[in-house]
Amino acid sequence: MTQSFRLENVGLINRNKKLSFKFNGKVYYGYEGDTLASALIANGVHLVGRSFKYHRPRGFFGAGVDEPYAIVQLYRNGETEPNIKATEQELFEGLEATSVNCWPSVNFDIGAINNFLKIFLPAGFYYKTFMWPKSFWFKVYEPFIRKAAGLGVASTKHDKERYEHKYEYCDLLITGSGPSGLASAYAAAKNGARVILAEDKSRFGGTLLTSEVNIGNQSGKEWAESLISELKEMPNVTVKNRSQVFGYYDHNMLVMSERISDHLPKTKKFHPKQRLWYIRAKEVLISSGSIERPIVFGNNDTPGVMLSSAAKEYLKVYGVLVGKNPLIFTNNDSGYETAIEFQKNGVNPIILDTRKDPKSEIVDEAKNLGINIKFSYVVVAAQGYKKVKSADIAKISEDKEQLGAIENIKCDCICVSGFWTPTIHLASQSGNKTKFKEDIDAFVPGTSKQNETTLGAANGTYTLEETLKNSFEAGYKLSKEITKNDNKISFPNVIEKKSTVHDKFWCVPLPKGKNYKRFLDFQNDVAVSDIEIALKEGYRSIEHVKRYTTLGMATDQGKTSNLNGLQLVSKIENKVVPAVGHTTFRPPYTPVSIGAIVGREVGKHSKPTRKSPMHSWHEKNNAVFVDAGVWLRPRYYKQGNESLFEGSKREAKNVRTNVGVCDVTTLGKIDIKGPDAAELLNRVYTNAWLKLPVGKARYGVMLREDGIVMDDGTTTRISENHYHMTTTTAQAANVLSHLEYYLQLVWPELNVNVVSTTEQWAGAAIAGPKSRELLQKLFPKSDVSNEGLPFMGYMEGDLFGVKARIFRISFSGELAYEVNVESDNGYFMWEKIMEVGQEFKIQPYGTEALSTLRIEMGHVAGSELDGRTIPYDNSLEGLLSKKKDFIGKRSLNRKAFTAEDRQKVVGVVPLDKKTSIPEGSHLVKDSNAPLPNPKLGYISASCWSVEYDNPFSLAIVKDGKNMIGKKLFVMSPLKNKVIPVEIVSSHYVDPKGERVRS
Amino acid sequence: MLYIKCPHCGWRSQNEFSYGGDATVKRPKLGKEVTDQEWDDFVYNRKSLRGKHWELWQHLSGCRQWIKVERDTATHEIFKTLKASEEIS
């Protein structure tokens, strides 16, 4: 197929580079510099999809970000992406795209039957139609909607592309590189400010690329090019194309999405596909321009009806004619500019102007060129189904109510201009209270809330000279305040054609006896009649009307439809537009890919991974790892084909019979120093700390102020004013913050310093009946006998030349020690323990065996100290000092906490001594009781007791203290299990705690 | 994302801080007899007001200091920041 709508020698595309691409399976050709839209139009393709609701044929409406129609499914480098705007997607060699919203094909679409049933699909049709009967939802409605509606298909594959995040700071962020953006960026940059200039499109210059103006004896395009190349060379300026600033957040933080590789067939090696910029700007200059708005008329959604500015852009930037027999329908001078461009390129347009007798330089030029202009004329309806074939036109009365006789004229496109809507999204997102500007029928930014200034067309300034003047001034003034420089550049001479006022006309009345659909929102098929129905049904707030009718929703967010929607509501309601108000603008301004938002924090990178100094040893010895917070810990060390159950049982048994070693580096460690350290501990922990001797450790429990257990651990007095605190792995960071809170805010009089030393120490727990023998061999110079190093004792030792701390503490309930060395010596320590431990049949054990050991001993841990339990619940009430006050103490006498039948931790054994009990199961009295069956408690932790070789669990049960010996049922509806159990003491093994003291 | 001036470090983005609640709440002195109402007011009862609010933030990924921040809860405007040792005026 030839590019029969391509002009020769016009446009900014690179004709030396021809590109092939596929649309709906068919091969076409375009040029480098094309968008998918411009290339398709060059090939005469105007049917690109089907509309969302009625499945009416869809073509192109715009040429950029405002596009409501041309949404395609894109295929690139083996990946697919939905909801791509053909008007934004740059062409690359081998690009493939397909239509969305059509099934089985764009030319024959079964959903289009909706178009004939449209009487049944009015406003709020989702709410009404699919509500009843309820049973129809899953079987009938949802599959139907899923098949026939939706915009494209998301890929189910893992996205192998890379996305990056970048944080940046600047003096001035300027959004948009049209005349105002360029002028303010240039003025500020020349005055020494750090400037970021962001342009959404691939080409800089905005409207300067398409308008016939002269700045400083250069064409607009040349002027833009010279400024951009100068800005690019300046070290204080960052110039970015393909970059959309889409969100304006608190404290002048803006987010910008940069499309780095989307225009290439394949992302270059080591390059990201997209980059998300978080920019903190001292000042923001919004020069996002304006978007042309349509005039509403019958069948105004027919392919071939498009914005007149888009037609001009296709012509001047891409050298593409959107039609060879164009009809221009306008209420202002902009339409004339498009008509003049057609005329200059040998295509004769017809202009229908709703105005009676406009007088301006542009109108005169069109007249002089001999263009056929019909004043006080309107398009009543477009004719043609898949493409405009002709237009029904008529003269309109001065009051714009009466139509004259309908005439039909041939045309292949209708270029519409209903004047301009400033793009105020960013200003509004920043909290700016917008105001309605009568003379342009649109909202413009009002009072700034943050440091933001809106310039040029985005501020409703539609002449070039004024825009440039304001923007040079703003760039200079704002930069001067920041840099204190005073380098003002001179203002260039500007020549532009003067235009006259627009006609406030926006909607063509229906001719008698005709019932044409007149669309307001082209993406969601919202017609004038839908809004009328919504208002008739009592919807008043514009926010409600939006949601009921879907006006202004979906991927284009109503960029072309919002104002006409407001005009209609205000007309029916007999209110002025500002009284109706506009819906809230929320980020993002344009759709942003999820990949860009997530950035590199995917999979394993979603959080940092922390490894102990012994990690590589664990790896070499077949450790199976488990995530413990951000740490990777060995769960068990696999031997042969051993399962987790078998392996952990073997490891736990070896601890009970010989000796085991466990990597406990991950435990939180806090170094506490200062003359008031003991006093701090005494206030933070529930038990007494003032009399702990040097060289002794003590177990402690700390509460939150609400009485709930926060954490537990041992703290050792290293020297007079020096303590070593340990916390659980999970709570390490919170406990440090907690201590800092009290030291800095509540008791600043305490002279204490705290610092995390978690990473400074590598820790190994050595546990089992043979642990002392092993320890003696590891520290031959130290007396580690029961007398020399009693339970809860501490000493320093020499581990083959390495300084070590030895604590006699136990989590497993066995005779046990913990050895700490500086992290760098961790691997050495571990190897020595394994080497020397050989003769005692030492085995390393992982977290699973560790859990088994602590559960059968009845030691509470994270699954019991879960942020919902008080000391009593965990049988820790013996640790509550009666003599002193401590954090959270006052809360413990709350009624619920002191109730006679308060929950308490207990042990649970299945009656058959065989069935494992799923964690999280509920305990009930009667398994056959009708629902809701009263729950007595829940299983917090389960293991296979290696001591008794049967399952054992811990549970938190109501009235736990009176439950021992009772027979209950464990129910797990999730696992479909009912298990008869007996409640026993939580201290299942060695209830007197003799082993740790042996 | 808020931009908070740490009195110790200078301007930093919100993601370096963690929120710590109402800064005007005073913990009753240790060992002091307090009524249930007083204790509940300290532990639970908060105004959750709209407008100017003195609150605590900790510069967690920075100097680790707890600071006091006067912020408008509706507009997010920050008026003043103080060190932990400085009294709210």
Ligand SMILES: [Zn+2]
């Ligand atoms: Zn700081």
